[in-house]
Amino acid sequence: MNGIMTNQRKTNSLGISNDLHRSFVAWSLVIVLQLAAPCAAAETNLEPLKCDPALVLGSESCAKCHENEVRQWKQTPHCQTFETLHRKPEAKAITKRLGLSTVKRNDTCVKCHYTQQQKGSRVRVVDGVSCESCHGASKNWTPLHNDYGGPNVTKQMESAEHRQQRREASIAAGMNNPTNLYLIARQCLACHTTPDEQLVNVGGHQPGSPDFELVRWSQGMVRHNFLRTNGTSNATATPAELRVMYVVGVMADLEASLRATSKATKKAPFGTASAQRAAGLKRKLYEIQQLIEDPNVQQAMDAALMAPLKLNQQDVLASAAESVGKAAFAFAQSADGNDLAALDSLLPDTSKYK
Numbered sequence: 382m383n384g385i386m387t388n389q390r391k392t393n394s395l396g397i398s399n400d401l402h403r404s405f406v407a408w409s410l411v412i413v414l415q416l417a418a419p420c421a422a423a424e425t426n427l428e429p430l431k432c433d434p435a436l437v438l439g440s441e442s443c444a445k446c447h448e449n450e451v452r453q454w455k456q457t458p459h460c461q462t463f464e465t466l467h468r469k470p471e472a473k474a475i476t477k478r479l480g481l482s483t484v485k486r487n488d489t490c491v492k493c494h495y496t497q498q499q500k501g502s503r504v505r506v507v508d509g510v511s512c513e514s515c516h517g518a519s520k521n522w523t524p525l526h527n528d529y530g531g532p533n534v535t536k537q538m539e540s541a542e543h544r545q546q547r548r549e550a551s552i553a554a555g556m557n558n559p560t561n562l563y564l565i566a567r568q569c570l571a572c573h574t575t576p577d578e579q580l581v582n583v584g585g586h587q588p589g590s591p592d593f594e595l596v597r598w599s600q601g602m603v604r605h606n607f608l609r610t611n612g613t614s615n616a617t618a619t620p621a622e623l624r625v626m627y628v629v630g631v632m633a634d635l636e637a638s639l640r641a642t643s644k645a646t647k648k649a650p651f652g653t654a655s656a657q658r659a660a661g662l663k664r665k666l667y668e669i670q671q672l673i674e675d676p677n678v679q680q681a682m683d684a685a686l687m688a689p690l691k692l693n694q695q696d697v698l699a700s701a702a703e704s705v706g707k708a709a710f711a712f713a714q715s716a717d718g719n720d721l722a723a724l725d726s727l728l729p730d731t732s733k734y735k
């Protein structure tokens with residue numbers, strides 16, 4: 382059923398020590414015997430969504446109804462990269478080393494730094510990292526996500542059942558709805574692990590954000606919880622929400638780091654950084670699991686154990702990443718943060734929020 386015993390090496394060609402490995406394996410065996418099979422993930426496409434320019438409406442389309450969120454976003458580098466990146470000498474140096482055209486015009490930089498929109502036959506860059514980079518290109522889901530059940534139904538009148546259906550419908554139509562935080566976390570990490578070997582090794586781009594951690598990185602300047610206060614203030618997340626967010630962040634990061642490692646073909650900065658990152662996240666997940674003994678976390682650990690953090694392991698690592706992603710989705714769907722107080726010692730102090 383699982384391949385716990387497959388990876389026996391202590392080191393590998395990317396220099397990652399597997400010292401932790403044996404305790405990890407021993408622990409896995411104990412937990413696997415204790416816990417029931419994890420729930421299957423719903424039929425949702427778990428790959429990070431690329432924004433289809435034909436379905437992008439742009440941040441201005443959100444501003445009509447989400448003015449506060451837009452104001453908050455404008456204070457972040459996500460918005461500002463639109464005005465700043467192409468002026469930076471370092472950006473020009475990277476494009477030059479890669480033999481690419483200007484920053485705003487080449488697919489490589491646009492993928493992570495910009496949002497493209499198609500109008501007629503023209504595709505233009507309209508925003509930096511925008512609402513839709515995280516929440517998904519919105520043309521198909523905007524009409525669904527705010528429909529309480531007809532023109533005369535208000536938020537107060539909506540049944541819990543309809544609310545759930547509405548959120549599911551928005552997700553089916555391509556929305557990364559925060560009701561399942563994993564859907565957004567995978568977006569963050571598809572960018573913040575920089576899974577592009579050439580960009581890092583040849584271009585000299587930094588290999589992602591090595592100190593990314595979802596709570597710390599999303600609860601400072603990025604936070605925009607105005608909905609839950611009816612627009613009166615930017616609410617902080619509850620401790621229960623933060624605990625779930627922390628675990629989802631580690632799992633999504635592990636998934637993305639395994640995916641990045643799967644693309645490594647050379648012993649050079651990209652492969653080394655990606656494998657080191659994945660090894661660090663395996664350690665963090667182990668730490669989490671010791672505290673909460675969760676079946677979905679266990680499933681992710683088992684999958685990660687099967688993945689040798691080595692060069693040219695595309696298929697094995699990509700398939701392990703997929704299993705970790707499924708487990709993260711299931712965890713985000715079902716976890717109740719009120720039961721996870723044991724994690725509080727792992728959460729970052731609010732003074733460390735970005």
Ligand code: HEC
Pocket residue numbers: 438439440442443444445446447512513516519523526527536548558559560608
């Ligand atoms: C016509 C008004 C309108 C527009 C345009 C709009 N929204 Fe919303 N949005 C709402 C309302 C109303 C809600 C609250 C739904 C609720 O009560 O749960 C909401 C909720 C949300 C949520 C929270 C998820 C949820 O299901 O509660 C997100 C995320 C969101 N909107 C993102 C966006 C983004 C991104 C855009 C632009 C691409 C956008 N919205 C455009 C009205 C709008």
Ligand code: HEC
Pocket residue numbers: 469471472473475476479481484489490491492493494571572573574575576577580584586587589590591
């Ligand atoms: C896979 C996603 C990805 C791609 C592709 C990408 N970047 Fe980045 N880039 C990032 C992320 C994420 C950061 C922020 C890292 C951090 O601050 O931790 C960043 C940061 C930067 C910075 C530093 C910004 C600063 O504030 O000083 C420069 C310069 C840069 N990128 C240039 C480029 C150029 C030029 C390209 C195209 C050749 C490119 N990037 C392609 C994800 C990407």
Ligand code: HEC
Pocket residue numbers: 458459461462465466492493494510514515565566568569570571572573595598599603735
């Ligand atoms: C489409 C790619 C993309 C996505 C998705 C994305 N980011 Fe970023 N992020 C970037 C880039 C690029 C930068 C750097 C911009 C610059 O400085 O020019 C950045 C910068 C940041 C910064 C500022 C870092 C610093 O040291 O100043 C924070 C914080 C951050 N991102 C958090 C997040 C979080 C949390 C998520 C998910 C909820 C997320 N990002 C999703 C691409 C992305």
Ligand code: HEC
Pocket residue numbers: 440443444447450451452454459510511512513514515516559565599603604605606607608609610618622
């Ligand atoms: C960097 C990724 C990122 C970007 C960019 C982003 N969001 Fe969000 N958004 C999130 C995350 C993550 C959450 C869940 C927040 C949480 O639990 O702290 C969220 C939650 C929300 C919510 C629900 C907040 C609540 O009170 O419950 C709304 C509404 C929303 N986003 C709208 C927008 C709009 C509009 C934009 C553009 C102006 C935007 N978002 C840009 C990541 C992002």
